[in-house]
Structures are given as C-alpha cells and as structure tokens.
Amino acid sequence: MTLEPVLTAEEMRAAEQRAITAGTSEWELLQSAGKGCAAEITAFANGKRVTVLCGPGNNGGDGYVIAEALRKKGVSVRVVALTEAETPTAAKARDCYNSDVESAHSDVEGDILVDCLFGTGLSRPLDPDAHHLLMRNAALHQTVVAVDLPSGVVSNTGEILNGELPKYDYTFALGSWKNAHFLMPSSALLGKRIRVGLGLEFGDVSGHLFGKPAPTPPDFNAHKYSRGMVAIVGGEMHGAAILASEAAMRAGAGYVKLAGDTEHPAVPADLVVDPGPLEEVLGDKRLDAVLIGPGLGRNDTAKAKLEAVFVSGKPAVFDADALHLITPAMFETSERRCHVLTPHEGELAVLCEAFGIDRNTKLEKARKLAETTGCVVAAKGADTIVAAPSAPIRFFKPASSWLSAAGTGDVLAGVVVSRMAAGEPPLEAASQAVWLHGEAARQLGPAFTAGELARQMRHALATCL
Numbered sequence: 001m002t003l004e005p006v007l008t009a010e011e012m013r014a015a016e017q018r019a020i021t022a023g024t025s026e027w028e029l030l031q032s033a034g035k036g037c038a039a040e041i042t043a044f045a046n047g048k049r050v051t052v053l054c055g056p057g058n059n060g061g062d063g064y065v066i067a068e069a070l071r072k073k074g075v076s077v078r079v080v081a082l083t084e085a086e087t088p089t090a091a092k093a094r095d096c097y098n099s100d101v102e103s104a105h106s107d108v109e110g111d112i113l114v115d116c117l118f119g120t121g122l123s124r125p126l127d128p129d130a131h132h133l134l135m136r137n138a139a140l141h142q143t144v145v146a147v148d149l150p151s152g153v154v155s156n157t158g159e160i161l162n163g164e165l166p167k168y169d170y171t172f173a174l175g176s177w178k179n180a181h182f183l184m185p186s187s188a189l190l191g192k193r194i195r196v197g198l199g200l201e202f203g204d205v206s207g208h209l210f211g212k213p214a215p216t217p218p219d220f221n222a223h224k225y226s227r228g229m230v231a232i233v234g235g236e237m238h239g240a241a242i243l244a245s246e247a248a249m250r251a252g253a254g255y256v257k258l259a260g261d262t263e264h265p266a267v268p269a270d271l272v273v274d275p276g277p278l279e280e281v282l283g284d285k286r287l288d289a290v291l292i293g294p295g296l297g298r299n300d301t302a303k304a305k306l307e308a309v310f311v312s313g314k315p316a317v318f319d320a321d322a323l324h325l326i327t328p329a330m331f332e333t334s335e336r337r338c339h340v341l342t343p344h345e346g347e348l349a350v351l352c353e354a355f356g357i358d359r360n361t362k363l364e365k366a367r368k369l370a371e372t373t374g375c376v377v378a379a380k381g382a383d384t385i386v387a388a389p390s391a392p393i394r395f396f397k398p399a400s401s402w403l404s405a406a407g408t409g410d411v412l413a414g415v416v417v418s419r420m421a422a423g424e425p426p427l428e429a430a431s432q433a434v435w436l437h438g439e440a441a442r443q444l445g446p447a448f449t450a451g452e453l454a455r456q457m458r459h460a461l462a463t464c465l
C-alpha cells in the first residue's frame with residue numbers, strides 16, 4: 001500500500017520553511033518547481049506555441065522560470081503578466097526571463113496556456129480583470145495547464161471562488177499533493193494530475209493519497225472461518241442486501257451469511273441465508289463482522305435489528321437506512337468499538353445533525369464525525385474521503401463517473417465488511433474497499449450495473465495480489 005502526503009497550504013509552507021532553514025533557498029525551490037514543470041510541458045510542446053500567464057506571487061515566479069526554461073529549449077513562448085512580480089523571488093525570476101513580458105491587456109493566441117496566476121497563496125476571488133484574462137486566453141488555446149492549482153481554487157477545500165473556471169488538461173502539483181487536488185468541485189477541473197517533486201521532507205501530515213493496497217491472500221491452511229465470516233442483515237428490500245452479499249463474497253471473506261428470511265429469486269446458491277433469530281446469528285463466536293443498512297428500511301423492526309447489532313459488540317459497517325436510525329445513545333450504551341460508517345452526502349448531513357456537528361465542508365464534517373463517534377467514516381461521492389479518529393484523512397484518485405448508479409453504495413458496503421472480516425483494521429478495510437470499488441469500475445468501463453460491479457470485485461482484488 002502506498003500513502004503519498006496530501007497537504008494544506010499551511011503544511012506546504014511549513015515544509016518549504018524547513019527546507020529553507022536546512023539550507024535550500026526559496027530561489028532553488030522555485031527553480032526546481034519551474035524546471036520540473038517545463039520538463040513535463042516539453043513532452044507535449046513540440047512545435048507548439050506556449051503562453052504563460054504570471055501572477056504577482058511565487059506561482060507567477062514559477063511561470064517566469066517555466067518560460068525561460070522552455071525558451072532555452074527553443075519552444076515559442078510568450079509571457080503575459082497580470083501585475084508586477086511582488087515577492088522578491090518572483091521578481092528575481094522575472095528578471096531572469098530573457099525576453100519581453102506583455103501586459104494583461106493583450107489577448108494571445110497560442111496552443112498551450114500555462115496558468116501561473118495564483119497557487120496556494122490565493123486569498124480571495126479573482127478580480128474581474130484577472131478572471132477575464134484567464135477565461136479569454138483559455139478559450140484561445142487548445143491545451144490548458146494549471147501550475148500547482150487552477151487560479152481561483154482554494155487549496156485547502158477545493159472550493160472554486162469565481163464560479164466558472166476553465167477545464168484544465170493538466171495540473172502539476174508542486175512538491176506535494178494539496179487537498180484541492182482530490183476534493184470537489186476543483187477535482188473535476190484538473191485533467192491529468194502530475195506531481196512534480198521538489199525533494200521536500202513532510203513528516204506528519206493531515207492527509208494521505210491512498211494508493212494500490214496490498215492485501216494478503218489466505219494462508220496455506222486457511223478455511224472458510226479463518227478467512228473471515230460476515231453477516232449481512234437483511235431488511236424490507238432484499239435486492240440491496242443481496243448485492244452487498246455478492247460483493248462481500250468476492251472481496252476476501254470466506255463465509256458470507258445473509259441474516260433474514262429472504263426467498264428472493266436473486267439469492268445465489270453460494271450465499272447462505274439464515275432466517276433464524278438475529279441475536280443468534282450475531283451471537284456466533286465465529287462471526288467477524290456485520291453489515292447493516294442496505295435495504296433495511298426505517299420501521300421499528302429495522303430499529304430493533306440495529307440495536308441488536310450494537311448490543312452484539314461485533315465490528316460493524318453501518319450504511320444506508322442504518323445511518324438514518326443511528327443515535328448517539330446507541331454508542332453510549334454499547335461496547336465502544338471502531339465501526340465504519342459509509343454515508344453519502346445526504347446521509348453525512350443527517351449524521352451531523354444527529355450528533356450535533358456544525359461544520360461547513362465535507363472534509364471537516366467527516367473528520368468531526370469520526371472524532372465524535374470513534375468510527376471510521378467513508379464519506380462517499382465523486383471525491384470519497386476516509387476519516388478516522390486521530391489519523392490523517394485518506395484521499396483517493398477520482399473514480400469512474402459511471403459509478404453514479406443505483407446499488408453501487410451497497411456494493412461498497414459489502415466490500416468494506418468483507419475486508420474487515422478478512423482481518424483488516426477498520427481504516428484499512430474502508431480504504432481498501434474504496435480503492436477496489438474504483439478499480440472494479442475502471443475495469444468495467446461504461447454503463448455497468450451494480451451486480452456487474454459486485455461480480456467484478458474479485459478481478460479488482462486480483463490486481464493487488
């Protein structure tokens with residue numbers, strides 16, 4: 001499993017400061033950043049005309065270094081400056097650019113636009129002149145590149161301050177990934193994400209990009225119980241729990257049991273259905289983890305089943321309807337365990353309301369909910385994140401937009417509980433499940449069903465073994 005740092009703007013500045021204290025100058029960092037970007041641009045700039053838009057800070061400074069490096073390689077470059085360079089390092093880079101700098105009044109036609117107006121130092125929306133400059137010139141170029149971040153995006157939250165921004169073809173993250181590289185709405189703008197390393201040390205950070213997991217295959221002498229036993233609690237609507245079971249059977253657990261009295265024709269022969277009392281199913285000492293929520297319903301029977309899961313003390317995944325029924329009191333009366341909650345945006349809002357959490361962003365809501373409940377929170381969406389108490393937030397590369405289909409959430413919940421039963425701690429189980437879900441979707445291509453996604457899970461798992 002690989003974890004790459006994902007930083008806030010403050011953490012990035014602190015890392016830069018540590019490097020400066022240790023003897024690397026800001027000028028050297030700017031040179032590495034600019035030359036690193038220029039090397040990436042050179043790969044697709046052959047014979048093309050490049051326009052670099054430079055702002056007043058060090059993001060603009062990167063722009064002058066990029067322009068000079070490209071110019072030296074014989075690439076046709078024009079530089080348009082929004083204003084004078086205002087930091088000493090940007091001003092030095094401006095002085096080292098051995099060609100003309102045009103004023104922001106000129107529209108420039110070209111092939112590749114490099115946006116170096118603002119990066120992590122953006123402190124307010126672009127003023128109308130800067131915004132028009134960016135939008136107009138983006139429309140006049142075929143390829144648009146963001147250096148560090150699209151200008152107008154808030155580094156820590158992914159918020160877009162100006163409503164409309166161009167769609168970028170490439171974004172070069174300088175030194176490290178920032179939150180906005182993986183959070184919506186900015187994540188949808190970025191095009192291909194490329195990290196340009198600057199040799200910085202990061203230490204403890206507030207976020208990680210979760211890469212391909214490395215789950216272990218079953219032991220040589222494994223049996224169905226040692227591989228992990230799952231119970232999936234059925235409810236009013238059978239399809240959702242069956243889908244979750246189909247996914248759980250293909251994500252590592254050795255034994256998946258559907259607890260309920262379903263005789264649905266879609267129940268496969270290899271899924272065990274146990275119509276007995278739920279307390280008995282949950283009381284089985286061999287049972288490793290429980291999923292409740294998909295198709296559960298929200299009536300009194302559903303509430304009683306949810307209470308039974310809490311009372312059982314088994315590690316659990318709470319999804320869908322269960323997230324509407326959970327109350328703080330359930331956590332207080334049951335054994336304190338690290339469970340997993342898998343809310344989408346609406347369910348996250350319901351949980352925050354139930355637990356008295358007042359936060360503005362998805363990231364802060366998920367983090368606070370994890371702290372308050374002691375649970376791992378997989379906050380689903382186009383920018384799924386996983387939060388756990390006292391742990392860095394886990395970010396993920398964006399998954400296929402074809403995942404926006406009914407039932408895919410049930411599949412994810414099934415994979416989480418399967419990974420938990422297979423022995424993964426809740427944070428790892430949730431992170432692996434998000435990754436596997438994205439990989440299965442990638443393999444399937446367009447317009448798959450949730451059932452196909454569930455059945456693809458073993459192929460996604462195979463890529464990690």
Ligand SMILES: NC(=O)C1=CN([C@@H]2O[C@H](COP(=O)(O)OP(=O)(O)OC[C@H]3O[C@@H](n4cnc5c(N)ncnc54)[C@H](OP(=O)(O)O)[C@@H]3O)[C@@H](O)[C@H]2O)[C@@H](O)CC1
Binds near residue numbers: 059062086120147148
């Ligand atoms: N950290 C690192 O390790 C490295 C960082 N590097 C690069 O430096 C970038 C960060 O540089 P930075 O801090 O100078 O900020 P940047 O984004 O250029 O802008 C700040 C300036 O813009 C101004 N300003 C802000 N918003 C505005 C607005 N809407 N409209 C108008 N003005 C506005 C703001 O003024 P103020 O808010 O103070 O009024 C200030 O003058 C980073 O993204 C990366 O590209 C690499 O080169 C090397 C390694």
Ligand SMILES: [K+]
Binds near residue numbers: 059115117146149150
């Ligand atoms: K930029």
